[in-house]
Amino acid sequence: MASSLSSLANHALTKQTWSSYRTASRMLKLCFKDINIPFPLSESYIVTFVSWLNNRNLSVSTINSYLAGLRQLHLAKGLQIPNIRSDLVSLILSGKKNVDLLYPVEKPTRIPVTPTILRILKTQITNDVLPYHDKRLYWLICTLAFHGSFRIGELLTRSPVSFDPNYTLLCSDIGTNITKIDNVPVKFLEVTLKHSKCSKNKPVVIDIFPTNSDLCPICAYIKWFKTRVSPSNLPAFRLSSGKALTPSNFNSKLRFWLKDYLDYSICSVSGHSFRAGIPSILATMGFPDKDIKAAGRWSSRAFELYCKLPRTKRNAMSKALGTLKL
16 A cells, blocks of 8 residues: 555656755755754754755745755655745745845856757767767757757656656657658658657657758668667667767767857857757748747647648748758
């Protein structure tokens, strides 16, 4: 009975939420090292923990996330949950929010990926000392993430050595297909997301069409496929070392490749920048809002629109993007 109830409780939270809560636990341990406070926490020590977090220049939203993790930590240990958000804590956080508005911290602006940035990345990847297979892998991820407006977590795993087959994109979840558009055979990619933010109850199939340019994701896939090292039941995107490519590793390489082209103190490019690329460009090209939202799959309704968007239009979008010099 205990095992069954424990499993149900664990499934009440997403993996990302559990990760955030584990971070809260680590922060609490660091606080214990700096300040000798007991556990479980009393209301007064919770105020001390909030003060310690504030001194580390964390935002209100981050502190609130850690407080939620603190509550879950007590719950998971079977302890009585203290009044974590007392009137005093709420007052302190309200004050911090106002202070942060008066003295905002300047953060680098995350910019969307453009075809020009893609071409820079292609050159940098080619000139890198990476194994040949890894070069093809990184370039495929860049083209897929851009042309499919993917969340980078939809393509890559969080851990290089472990994965959940119910959520992870496997080799068997990506492949080519052929359709006729205006009586002309067109080869395209089908990427099956078993679990996505906009459709948790059923798989989502994303079609990726050729661009007939140097940025073509179909060409990148075909070249990568010839050297891939993953069996069909393992994560699709594994390095030549056998370890799965993670978002953290991918972002580190992006920063390395673009360091001579971007001032990261002012602006930055990360895995999420690829998701914003096509919608930003389509807006400048005059595509209607419903097409832009559908291409980015920003809600369950947008997902429905994406499925209804004719392949002829999606193919036309890809060809138009292939000719851009932005």
